[in-house]
């Protein structure tokens with residue numbers, strides 16, 4: 001059994017930022033980060049486009065960023081949250097720079113600002129096309145220098161420990177020893193990121209299996225707006241399932257066109273903002289075009305752009321294309337929409353508090369009210385930075401008294417039960433991913449969702465029964481969590497009776513339009 005003051009689950013931008021700030025404030029408190037893969041493995045590491053922040057108040061304004069966020073969120077954003085996040089952005093950027101993160105600058109020394117869909121101004125602060133990698137590198141380096149932070153990589157949080165609606169810590173599985181241990185903590189933070197691998201076709205790395213949201217759900221925390229799955233319009237097209245390489249929206253911000261196989265610039269037909277419409281509209285338009293044509297993908301045309309400038313801004317994308325046989329100076333890049341982000345999740349207030357006492361959440365696993373029905377591009381890193389600091393500020397208040405409760409906790413015994421058949425888990429995972437793609441994709445139908453709900457309930461019962469008679473491992477937990485997340489997405493999709501933002505559903509007979 002391990003006792004700690006702050007237990008942080010996840011080492012992306014959200015978890016690391018909180019760890020660093022709380023460690024600086026309380027050098028005598030013990031901070032433990034558990035993270036299920038290498039410490040830097042996270043959605044954060046793969047973020048390309050950048051962070052949306054108003055830095056140039058001559059050209060841009062908080063009001064414009066607020067309005068862009070509200071328009072994208074299609075009526076479901078919490079305006080007070082949007083205002084708070086947007087206006088706190090510059091402070092968080094300053095801190096990141098102080099921690100050593102480097103962002104691209106123009107020859108005049110000012111930040112080079114990119115543009116993405118749904119933004120009325122250039123405001124995306126970036127490090128080439130590897131912004132997340134740079135942020136993760138900088139914060140992790142600071143974290144490693146703090147003596148009061150312990151980073152336990154390849155440690156998988158399996159479940160939260162709760163009593164009387166208090167969170168007391170978590171059960172953690174050490175991947176190297178296979179030992180299951182109890183971590184007791186005054187405060188527990190879920191910063192576990194996204195759910196991408198539930199869909200198979202995703203821009204997310206394999207760690208994205210919705211563990212934090214599923215754990216919170218089992219702990220009876222409030223979970224909301226799971227139906228708002230964001231599909232990025234432009235993942236590099238390849239036939240295989242698994243993580244897909246992203247072609248950043250900033251490439252369209254740089255001037256790339258979307259074309260059908262026959263060459264038609266179809267976004268002109270759908271939205272006055274053309275290629276720079278918000279990503280729900282672009283993904284839905286591509287989906288429709290592909291259904292009309294029967295083609296496997298559409299194309300991003302960069303051939304008219306300044307290729308040398310492109311290489312400078314997007315070296316990773318340029319090289320990925322080249323290695324895949326696409327010379328962007330003359331070839332179009334094949335792209336398809338792919339699961340990218342979840343807008344809903346664990347409901348938190350403006351201080352990151354969940355509905356369970358002493359349990360906090362921030363980053364992609366949380367639902368703050370910032371994104372509404374569709375997240376504005378590059379608002380995710382911003383949200384994670386702002387909320388991890390809000391939680392820190394709330395907990396650092398000297399007048400705050402953290403109340404905890406005592407409970408007799410038994411250390412979990414390592415079982416002698418037989419191992420779960422790995423083939424069974426692999427097959428069930430593939431079936432689950434197929435079901436989610438078919439029945440809960442960009443366009444959904446009630447009849448399909450109802451069938452999926454039944455199937456997911458059956459799988460949940462089946463896997464829970466297997467868990468009782470077998471030795472459980474991380475693959476088991478991930479699958480149980482993904483089935484749970486699938487169930488939440490599908491039931492909350494059935495419950496929404498309107499077409500809004502990233503959510504398009506046909507009910508039994510007629511298509512219900514927004515505000516109808």
Ligand SMILES: Cc1cc2nc3c(=O)[nH]c(=O)nc-3n(C[C@H](O)[C@H](O)[C@H](O)COP(=O)(O)OP(=O)(O)OC[C@H]3O[C@@H](n4cnc5c(N)ncnc54)[C@H](O)[C@@H]3O)c2cc1C
Pocket residue numbers: 009010011012013014015034035036037039040041042043044045046047048049050051052131132155156157158191192193194203204205207211212246340341362363364365377378379380381382384
């Ligand atoms: C390809 C790509 C490009 C993107 N580009 C941008 C962009 O340009 N701008 C933008 O704003 N957003 C972007 N996003 C979204 C953004 O990167 C993420 O939403 C954000 O980084 C999430 O941060 P996080 O800290 O909440 O989660 P993550 O960075 O995903 O970190 C989650 C952490 O939790 C750990 N974890 C999960 N489950 C467990 C468990 N059971 N036990 C222990 N540890 C666990 C993981 O290993 C990981 O360390 C992009 C996302 C992707 C995938």
Ligand SMILES: O=C([O-])CC(=O)C(=O)O
Pocket residue numbers: 047048049050116232247248249250341376377378379380
């Ligand atoms: O397209 C991009 O690079 C930006 C992005 O992914 C995001 O905001 O999620």
